Amino acid sequence: MNKFRSIWGLILIVLAVSGLIYWEMDGRERLLTDTVLVAAMDIQENMILSSVMIGQIGITHEAKINGALGVNALSSLTAKRAKQFIPKNAQLSEDFFYQDDFYIKEGESIFVIKPDWISMMSSAIRQGDMVGLYDQSGLTKLGSFKVAFVKDAAIREVKDSVIETEGLAAGAADFYSSDKLLRRTEATSVSTHIEIIATLKDYQRILQQVGGQNPTKIMIIQE
Numbered sequence: 001m002n003k004f005r006s007i008w009g010l011i012l013i014v015l016a017v018s019g020l021i022y023w024e025m026d027g028r029e030r031l032l033t034d035t036v037l038v039a040a041m042d043i044q045e046n047m048i049l050s051s052v053m054i055g056q057i058g059i060t061h062e063a064k065i066n067g068a069l070g071v072n073a074l075s076s077l078t079a080k081r082a083k084q085f086i087p088k089n090a091q092l093s094e095d096f097f098y099q100d101d102f103y104i105k106e107g108e109s110i111f112v113i114k115p116d117w118i119s120m121m122s123s124a125i126r127q128g129d130m131v132g133l134y135d136q137s138g139l140t141k142l143g144s145f146k147v148a149f150v151k152d153a154a155i156r157e158v159k160d161s162v163i164e165t166e167g168l169a170a171g172a173a174d175f176y177s178s179d180k181l182l183r184r185t186e187a188t189s190v191s192t193h194i195e196i197i198a199t200l201k202d203y204q205r206i207l208q209q210v211g212g213q214n215p216t217k218i219m220i221i222q223e
Contacts, residue, residue: 033058036068036091037077043086048103049077054092067093079103102128102146104197110148111203115193117210119217123191124184125150126160130223131194135209136216142206144223145196152189160184194220 040055047053056071068091069077077092081100086092104110119136127149133142150158198206209216 033060034064034068035059035071036064037071037074038092039086039088039090042088043082045082045085047082048100049080049082049097051078055089057089059091065091065093067095069093107199108197109200110195111198111206112195113193113206113218113220114210115153117206117218118193119219121191121194121220122222123187124182125191125194125220125222126184127157131196132221132223133196133206134219134221136219138219140209142209142218143198143202145198145202147194148197149195150191151193151195153192154189156189158191159188160186 035056035058038055038057040053043049043053051074054074054077059068073094077097079100080097083096083098086096113133125131125147127147129147130144131147132144134140135142152158206218210218
């Protein structure tokens with residue numbers, strides 16, 4: 001009996017010591033801190049986030065900023081754009097970012113829609129707009145694409161400086177709303193063609209439309 005008690009006592013001591021070690025090494029931190037996302041480097045305004053730019057640290061509840069993001073938000077931040085400068089090690093909040101689809105994804109590139117392919121295109125189309133490409137009848141849609149550039153006959157980019165300034169000031173949140181499209185009246189030059197962000201497969205379908213056995217021109221419609 002005494003031997004059993006001694007063994008049981010030894011087990012309790014080992015458990016107590018193990019618990020103390022766990023508390024000092026990890027338990028205290030888990031109980032008193034939360035893991036939040038931080039900037040792993042200086043993040044400049046308008047920079048698009050990637051995973052290497054985001055780190056994690058444990059921080060006390062009192063030191064957490066309002067809206068601090070936890071590790072479960074990591075995937076949702078990738079490819080978002082920073083609204084402001086964020087210094088290295090600063091905690092991250094959803095309010096610091098906005099979704100920006102104007103970037104080239106893997107497998108995409110920038111392709112030219114040549115002037116002589118186009119049967120109709122609005123003069124109000126600008127960089128960043130979504131457009132639908134149709135055959136000349138308007139019955140067959142070739143796809144929806146983001147406009148990378150709008151060019152004139154001299155291959156210069158066509159812009160509207162008044163609306164562009166307003167859009168940047170608004171953080172691009174409603175830069176391309178319909179009311180602003182109607183106010184694009186002061187272009188830097190006359191638009192003749194566009195360049196789109198697309199996959200090679202999408203562009204080959206467009207080439208087939210304008211240069212196949214029964215070629216037709218393209219209608220470009222703002223969406």
